[in-house]
Amino acid sequence: MPVERKSSVILDQVALRLGSADFHFDGRIAEGAITAIAGPSGSGKSTLLALIAGFEQPDEGRVLIGGEDVSGLAPANRPVSLVFQDNNLFAHLDLFTNVGLGIDPAFRLTPADRQAVSQALTRVGLGGYEKRLPATLSGGERQRAAFARALVRRKPVMLLDEPFAALDPGLRSAMADLLLDLHRESGQTIVIVSHDPQEVERLASDVLFLEKGRILLAASCADFSRRRDIASVVEFLGTPGSGQVCT
Numbered sequence: 001m002p003v004e005r006k007s008s009v010i011l012d013q014v015a016l017r018l019g020s021a022d023f024h025f026d027g028r029i030a031e032g033a034i035t036a037i038a039g040p041s042g043s044g045k046s047t048l049l050a051l052i053a054g055f056e057q058p059d060e061g062r063v064l065i066g067g068e069d070v071s072g073l074a075p076a077n078r079p080v081s082l083v084f085q086d087n088n089l090f091a092h093l094d095l096f097t098n099v100g101l102g103i104d105p106a107f108r109l110t111p112a113d114r115q116a117v118s119q120a121l122t123r124v125g126l127g128g129y130e131k132r133l134p135a136t137l138s139g140g141e142r143q144r145a146a147f148a149r150a151l152v153r154r155k156p157v158m159l160l161d162e163p164f165a166a167l168d169p170g171l172r173s174a175m176a177d178l179l180l181d182l183h184r185e186s187g188q189t190i191v192i193v194s195h196d197p198q199e200v201e202r203l204a205s206d207v208l209f210l211e212k213g214r215i216l217l218a219a220s221c222a223d224f225s226r227r228r229d230i231a232s233v234v235e236f237l238g239t240p241g242s243g244q245v246c247t
């Protein structure tokens with residue numbers, strides 16, 4: 001019998017209506033794994049992340065993280081760090097401060113915290129950018145700064161919504177390596193929305209595939225990448241034999 005892995009995030013019969021869009025999520029995300037959220041445009045990937053992060057509250061059902069019902073908690077009080085598409089840096093604050101706020105929203109930083117901020121900026125390739133304002137950075141640099149801010153938070157769950165989409169292929173690959181290194185070091189639960197089958201297969205051990213506001217398929221990456229019986233999955237993966245391999 002397969003050993004059941006501990007679930008870090010549980011969506012327990014979560015229902016939500018936004019305008020004319022209807023969502024119903026019932027599923028689990030394994031603790032300490034990298035889980036990719038994939039699916040067609042408009043299938044509800046960002047909404048699923050927003051429900052876990054607390055930016056959306058379920059109309060029905062519960063969200064549990066590490067066994068605790070977090071349904072009523074504000075985003076800041078949930079054990080998650082976030083890297084979203086719009087990277088939400090404070091425009092009037094320099095990068096050092098933006099990243100430091102990830103550790104303490106009141107910016108009371110110990111010397112060790114300050115060192116962690118500098119190290120995170122260096123790890124994402126932004127060493128020396130401490131005094132720069134977000135407006136002076138490229139979109140990709142802003143995205144990397146947002147990633148650095150998530151790195152220093154060291155929360156049990158990291159949520160990433162297409163974090164590397166704005167980067168060119170070389171940097172994208174370097175950031176994927178960094179995410180894998182971080183995961184090996186921290187054992188965090190990582191949930192990443194991706195449109196890129198190669199990125200999914202490179203990073204994730206598990207996949208939740210969404211369609212029309214539902215979890216259509218929950219599978220290991222290896223099983224997911226072999227599925228040829230679901231049209232939307234086939235469309236996402238592309239043609240068979242395109243060299244995609246789960247790690």
Ligand SMILES: Nc1ncnc2c1ncn2[C@@H]1O[C@H](COP(=O)(O)OP(=O)(O)OP(=O)(O)O)[C@@H](O)[C@H]1O
Nearest residue numbers: 018019020021039040041042043044045046047048
């Ligand atoms: N606040 C809202 N009010 C009304 N409709 C919404 C709202 N937020 C999301 N939607 C709709 O819900 C659906 C799912 O949106 P969502 O952003 O979660 O999809 P997605 O899978 O992340 O899409 P994409 O891959 O294009 O980013 C879309 O049709 C969107 O228009």
